[in-house]
Amino acid sequence: MTESDGKPDPGRAASEPQYADRVYRSVPGVISGVMLLAVAGWLIIDAVLSGTGRTPWIALACAPVFGLPVVAYTLRPAVLANDRRLLVRNPFRTVSAPWAAVEGLRAGYSVELFAGGKKYQVWAVPVSLRARKKAGRAAARAAAGGDPRASLTSSLTNPLRSGKAGEGDPTKAWSDQVVTTLQEIAERNAAKPEAAGEVTVRWCWWIIAPAVAGLITLITLIAAT
Template sequence: MTTPDPEHQPSTPDPVSRDRVYRSPMGILGGVALLAIVFWLGVDALVRGESRTQWLALAAMILIVPLASAFTLRPAVYANEERLRIRNPLRVVVVPWGQVASLRSGYSNEVVAQSGTKYQLWAIPVSLRARKKAAQHADRTAAEKNTAGRGGGGGRGLRGSRGAADANGPTRAETDKIMDDLRELLENHGDAESAQGEVSVRWAYEVMGPAVAGAVLLLILLAVA
């Protein structure tokens, strides 16, 4: 019996890197609150309402719950060293880094494929208020540094009082930091062999199906009134 030569053993593929997951905390919070209200009103109508009211409440819940969940709880962005997977309300888009032309941040964050197609990142919404707050903090920090440089000890005293209070303030909006992380992944892995492939798009029929069923049922109930 011969012992296999370790140098000639078949190499095992490197494991795929773990996903970084990005979601909107405010979107999740708003979704939970909205669903709680829908269930509260719907269950109350089902328990206390008459026959027609119960059917209307049931149809409305079948319509609203999937859509409310899709636009608040569902959105997420998964990124690793090979691809960007975008789970938007009504579809899932997988874009290998080799197919990403750019990542843009304006009034919304979006990825632009090499084909020119744009895909919005619902899970990473732009906050103009957060951007303004970060810009103001950066301006204050720069002004205090200039004051400290010109004023000597007096400048240091000013920095020690007011400047210290703002030392931990934001220098970049949180969603802009996330986009910086994604751009770094694109820059580091865009040319890698494992990051090549085609863009794939899958519609979220698990969301659309129940919502359409609820809408049809609601229309029928309203039509036979």
């Protein structure tokens, strides 16, 4: 197992069973983040190489102010689930909830996790009203006599892993499928001894601290011009 920063957890014995993580994240979010970082990197490098006066320094100060929030909101969010716990990696903090502490998940206008008496947003699984409308139309067609294209559409567009119960259903939006799958995992594992424990929250200081430092530096450079 690993902690939220990806480093091995030294507190666990080597003989402890390992649990494979199922990872859910927004592929469009990752793609948009990579594109934004590429454009920003090109602009910053150009400003550093061709700028005069304080321009190169201002460009360098902009790098963490812009780049780190983009990483936080697009590349970092993910949901990792195994037989022991649910780990929700949001932009600025990571929530680790053993299944015994998970009270439920809800997909309204956003996906929400209820655990340990608190509510947490799940950034990695965005809710798309457009996808829900599309799924609703597919459900209506299926109810009216079946849709022969449903299985093909599911295999081409559904980012969930195939072959799992409750997944690959074209009559449900992706976010709703993820919530259903996670609820099934919670019900199946909540009573296991290894799934007991308390909810823990860790702040992502490696993003917060450099971004704040860069913002202070940027303000100082602009004020000095």
